[in-house]
Amino acid sequence: MSISATLRRSRMSIRVRLTLLLGGAVLACGSLLLATVYALMRFVPRYAVSPSVVVPRSGALSDDAVARGPTFQTTIATRDDFLNVLLQVSSVALIGLALVAFLLGWIIAGRILAPVHRIASTARTVAGDNLHERIQLDGRRDEFTELADTIDTMLDRLHTSFEAQQRFAANASHELRTPLATTRTMLQVALAHPADHELAVLAPKLLATNDRSITTVESLLALSRADHGIADPHPVDLTEVAEHALNQIRDEAATSGIGLRADLLPARVDGDQDLLHHLVINLLQNAVRHNHPGGSAHLSLATSDGTATLRVTNTGEPLPADAADRLFEAFHRHRTRTRSRGHGLGLTLVRAIADSHHGTATARPDGGLAVTVDLPVTAAADRHSS
Structure with a gap:
């Protein structure tokens, strides 16, 4: 089993694991370097060592040696003596390097994981029903600040x-x-x-x-x-759906004195026929009910560049530009002189259905309300039209 697998199975903290990994990496590299130097010094150079007598460790020290303090001397008379000394000194240096590496690894791991602790602390606070809390991680742009910004955006x-x-x-x-x-x-x-x-x-x-x-x-x-999306989309004749919705709304339009006009071109889309019927009927009801007596409502359907565009306009009261998009909010009713008979879900449902069909729904006030819904046409219909 590898060292990394062993560390993953253990219950040690990530900081301890990083320390061991960093220190272990330095120790392994140092050991490899020591072995390489020892092998090179053993087999590459040719040694011509002249025996020299050096005062042994246990011998009497001269006055100069006493003045210099404790010394550790040995006699190098052969190649083996040189290699032994090299191995001993390098081993001591390697042990010191390993200790420093583990200490620095502990400090570096703590600094690296500091943003993670902050992110975890914020997550615990948010889990306690405090959705206003944000990480707002400062510092230069790196992976941790990118993660923190992503989590803040998600929150x-x-x-x-x-x-x-x-x-x-x-x-x-x-x-x-x-x-x-x-x-x-x-x-x-x-x-x-x-x-x-x-x-x-x-x-x-x-x-x-x-x-x-x-x-x-x-x-x-x-x-x-x-809102849950379309699980099993199938080709739908949007023109037929629009004609059926028009027939349903004609009596209400006639009672309210609203003239209906329609320009419908063939269009087929992939989706749910019942939901698309809800979309069209809600657009028409909105155009009829939020209108003035004697006004008109217009429904058009056309295709272009792989997109079916459904547009409904009416002659109701002009709307402020900032109020048009708010009409798509649930249960929002714009106050006008025309008495509303809706429940505030019509355009909300229109946008939700358009989103579920990978389309868009936008409202533009231009002397009444103009709502445009763009839906992708079926692949087969798109190839046929091209």
Whole structure:
């Protein structure tokens, strides 16, 4: 088993592992260097050593030697004596180098892992429901600062997502509770004064309130499906879907005095037919309901460069430029003189469905509201058109 595998199996901290790896690497390199020098000094040079007498360690020292302090001397009379001395001195130096290497390895490992400890500390703080905490690692640009910035970006997106989810849950609860509370109030009043309420008058009110609840729930379910993506996309005739949605909205448009126009060219996309129907019907309902009597709504569909462009415009009130994109927020209702009959999920659902089909949905206010949805066409349709 290798040293690295042994260190991974152990319970030692990363700092200890790095210290052992760094110190071990220096020790191995030093040992290899010592062995190489010893081999070169043994076999390469030719030695012509003249025996010389040097005062042995146990002999009497001269006055000069006493003055210089303790000395460690030996006699080198042969090549073996020289190689032995070289091996002893190098071994002592190698041991000292190894000790210094392990000490420096411990210090360097601590400095290297300092950003990791900061990242871990921030992660523990965020795990304790403090999503406002950020790492904000300073210093020069390296792998650790890049990791910290990436985590900070992820935390920003998570924070925004959690806040949006909380707002969505609160708004959804309100939208579902309001019709239920209205129904309960009407029933309580009818039970308290049964003689003052006729079924023919009460039933339509209850039915309308119930329809509002059903519409909200259906929109929430469709939004949930869109957010989870399309699991099994298949070719959909978007032109047929648009024509069907137009037929559904004509009676409501006629009742409101809204003129409908359509310019539909053949277009096929890969996706979910039910979700795409929700997309088109919500665009048309938005164009009809947020309009003025005698106004008009226009639906167009065309393909170009592998993209199917669905565009709906109306003659409603002009919108400020900064308010157009906010219409895609869940349960957001722009206040206009036109009374809204929606639940604030129409354009939110449109954008979610467009995203799930790898498309985009944008709103541009130009004398009313113009919403454009771009969807990629099917590969077969794209080849046929080209």
